[in-house]
Amino acid sequence: MNGLDGTEKRGIKELGAEKLVGWDEVEQGVVINSFEGDATGVANVHAENRNYSDFNSYTATVASWRVIKPVYNRDYCIDCQNCWVWCPDSSIISRDKQMLGIDYDHCKGCQVCSEVCPTNPKSLLMFLEATENDEALAGWPEKKEKEK
């Protein structure tokens, strides 16, 4: 699984003005290139193999202001892809319809994934940002009996 979730390239820097350029050097119209070089057919290339430009937020951490985070529990997940479909920030990492985890460099903690998770108990639950994932998983709730 190493490399599959794109961790080597993802979130390696803070987004922002890594270099302040002169007013006459900025790209006119604030038009931003997503990729370096020719990007023909890039839609068919996995994210970790794309040549993202420095301006693309894929290579940047843009989640520093998250206060609660989703934690993923593989033991209950049925790979239904609900969370992947609903995530508004493309922060559910999934490959070949198998759920791999959360992209914490881009997740804002909106809780949508946890809301739409259909399993019992849920495979995605929200915890305070400071909570360690291991600690969260250790205290995972039990399956709830259906109320009759």
Place this chain on the structure above:
Amino acid sequence: MAKKYDLNEVEVWDGNYAASQALRQAQVDVVAAYPITPSTPIVENYGNYVANGYIDGEFVMVESEHAAMSGCVGAAASGGRVATATSSQGFALMVEVLYQASGMRLPIVLTVVNRALASPLNVRGDHSDMYLGRDSGWIQLDSFNAQEAYDMVLCAFRIGENMNVRLPVMVHQDGFITSHTAQNVSPLSDDEAYAFVGEYQPYNDMLDFSKPVTYGAQTEEDWHYEHKARQHKALMDSRDVINSVFEEYKAKTGREYKRVESYLMDDAEVAIVALGTTVETCLLAAKQLREEEGIKAGVVAPRCFRPFPFDMIRDALMNVKALCVMDRSAPGGAMGALFNEVSAALYTTPNRPIITNYIYGLGGRDFSVKEAKRIFKEQLAHAEAGEITTDIQQFSGLRGPKLGFFKTKRS
């Protein structure tokens, strides 16, 4: 392939029809529009041309002028030649997106048929909407009759789409007085017009899948200032491109345009500075005064309202004794905007002529040759007295008691 019009050497067109024919000849790819009086026929005609096969383009119907300009921004960013039309309240609703279009450096052409802004509601011509766009980062060209409305639209595409400019351009004409008055117009043939405007050259277009781009990025205090400075420089530098496009147009048509038009100014001692149809009214008055009373009167008119022709205004007016700047927009607690800008330009000349301001013609109130002559004579009185003999800001053609503000400060 679009069908062609077989045009006469001289056609009888009103300003709206003239503008729409220019849009057709430029083969505009997309018009997203929400029609409004008095500019409605421009986009209505475009729709007709598309429906009848005279344009290979798209008419996009939208739910507001905000959406109209948003649609234009999207289409222009995608890489098409784009135009629309609006007036007054519609222009006001567009304003937010006007800044987006210029900030994204998209060469959209907006034909504005000038009309008063409510309240009170009014459909007649004044320059409130044109003034509302003056800080929006667009190039603003002004036409004084139907022929010029046609000519300026063709020039607008050339200017805005120039690779050193890439800015949106407004072409203004006066509501009803120009837009609904049929006049003789000498058009180019379809082939000549399209050869002049040229094939649209996309730049950073979103439909180039080999180079996906994002439009509408956020920049905070680290970059925003630099982008706005660069945009301002592009607007200021567009002056040279405007000059050369006008020269090329003259070579093609014999019709000469300048960023500042000067009429009877060679020996003029008094002048009126005005925009729109008022220019022709004042010119008639100046001619009559010269013939009847030997008064050396002249008229100066910014053809290009933005970028403001600070340079050419100075050249045109620095040697007159007294001039009046006419503002056809409610000044909202200040001197008229054109007065302020012309004054600032002339303050940097050695002569510093006497300058006064008239507000006039709001909501389509008529402005007559007789009144223009009276104003010329008033300038002569200032010149002879060596000082401003009236209030600095006055109101022309206003019913009820005389209204005016500020006197010359002498101590």
